[in-house]
Amino acid sequence: MDSPDGPRAPGEDALHALGFPARPEPPPASAARFPDGGAWRTELPSCEGPAVLEAVLDESARLDVPLHRISQGSGVWMLTDDEITLMLAGCAERGIELSLFLGPRGTWEPGAGARAYNASGPRARGRDQLAQCVEDAERATSLGVRSLLVADEGVLWTLHCLRASGRLPADTRFKVSALVGPVNPVSFSIWERLGADSVNVPSDLTVAQLAEIRALSAAPMDFYVEAPDDLGGYVRIYDAAELIRCGAPIYLKFGLRNVPGLYPVGRHLLSAAVETGRERVRRGRLVLDTLARLGAGEGMSPPGSSDPGPLQRFPTPPHPPRRTP
Structure with a gap:
C-alpha cells in the first residue's frame, strides 16, 4: 500500500482490495531540488x-x-531580430524563460551521412557549422536571449568556454536537446561538465534509469511527458508523479505526437504550428490534472524560476586550444 501521507499510485487501491500482490519496491526518490526548493518545472x-x-x-x-x-x-537563424525581440518581450512579461535552438545542423546540409546515421544528424558538421552556431549564439545573446538549445557536444563546450571567458554573458544557459539526449549516468554527467544547465533525456528511459542518473548528477533534467513521433511518440502522463519523485529537479515537457514536422517553420506551416501549440498547452493541463488527482501536484517551482543551481564543470582552458605543429 502507498503511504497515506504521500502521492498514490494510479489504480493501486482497487488492485489491493482485490487481493493483488503488492507493487515491487519502487526506485529511490531524488533528494535534489532546484535552488528555489522546487522539484519540478x-x-x-x-x-x-x-x-x-x-x-x-x-x-x-x-x-x-x-x-x-x-x-x-x-x-535562431530562422527568426528575424524583430521576431526574437517580440518573443522575448512576451515571455518576460510573464516571467517565462525563452530558449532558442542554435540553427545549423547536419540534417540540413548537403552531406548525406547526417541523414543516413541518426546519431550524427543534429550535430554541427565541420568547422563552418560550429562557427555558425557560435554566430547564432552571439546574435541571440546580444538581443537579450539567455537560454540556448544545443545539439552538439563540441558546440556546447565551445559556448561554455566563451561564457567562462566573458565573450558570452555569464548568465547565459545552455540546454541539451532531446535529439542527442544521454541514456546513462556517466554520459549525462559528461554533458553537465561540458557546460549544460539542463539535459534532455530520451522519453523511453525507465523511472529506475532516471534514478540511476540522479545518483550521479543533480543537473536539471528535461523530459518529454509526451514525445513527438520522431522522438518515439511515447505518452507517459500517468508516470509524471514518478518522473518527479525520481528525476527531480526535472522539467516536464508538454510535447505532442501525431503532428506534421514543423522544422524549419514558416508561413506555409503557420496554422499547424499555432494549433499544435495550443494543443501542447492542453496536454499540459492533462498532466497537471493527473498529478493533482494522485496527490502529487505539490513541489512545483514558483513562477518565474529559471536558476539551475550550482553545477559541475570541466576546467576551461585559459586560451582557445590550438593544434601543436
Whole structure:
C-alpha cells in the first residue's frame, strides 16, 4: 500500500482490495531540488515564432497552465531580430524563460551521412557549422536571449568556454536537446561538465534509469511527458508523479505526437504550428490534472524560476586550444 501521507499510485487501491500482490519496491526518490526548493518545472516546446507564442500564452492563461520555459526548435537563424525581440518581450512579461535552438545542423546540409546515421544528424558538421552556431549564439545573446538549445557536444563546450571567458554573458544557459539526449549516468554527467544547465533525456528511459542518473548528477533534467513521433511518440502522463519523485529537479515537457514536422517553420506551416501549440498547452493541463488527482501536484517551482543551481564543470582552458605543429 502507498503511504497515506504521500502521492498514490494510479489504480493501486482497487488492485489491493482485490487481493493483488503488492507493487515491487519502487526506485529511490531524488533528494535534489532546484535552488528555489522546487522539484519540478514546466516547459512548452516547439513554440515556433511570435504568432505561436501568442496562441500558447493565451491558451496557458485560459487553461491555467503555468509555464517556466518556452523553447523553439527551428533555430535562431530562422527568426528575424524583430521576431526574437517580440518573443522575448512576451515571455518576460510573464516571467517565462525563452530558449532558442542554435540553427545549423547536419540534417540540413548537403552531406548525406547526417541523414543516413541518426546519431550524427543534429550535430554541427565541420568547422563552418560550429562557427555558425557560435554566430547564432552571439546574435541571440546580444538581443537579450539567455537560454540556448544545443545539439552538439563540441558546440556546447565551445559556448561554455566563451561564457567562462566573458565573450558570452555569464548568465547565459545552455540546454541539451532531446535529439542527442544521454541514456546513462556517466554520459549525462559528461554533458553537465561540458557546460549544460539542463539535459534532455530520451522519453523511453525507465523511472529506475532516471534514478540511476540522479545518483550521479543533480543537473536539471528535461523530459518529454509526451514525445513527438520522431522522438518515439511515447505518452507517459500517468508516470509524471514518478518522473518527479525520481528525476527531480526535472522539467516536464508538454510535447505532442501525431503532428506534421514543423522544422524549419514558416508561413506555409503557420496554422499547424499555432494549433499544435495550443494543443501542447492542453496536454499540459492533462498532466497537471493527473498529478493533482494522485496527490502529487505539490513541489512545483514558483513562477518565474529559471536558476539551475550550482553545477559541475570541466576546467576551461585559459586560451582557445590550438593544434601543436
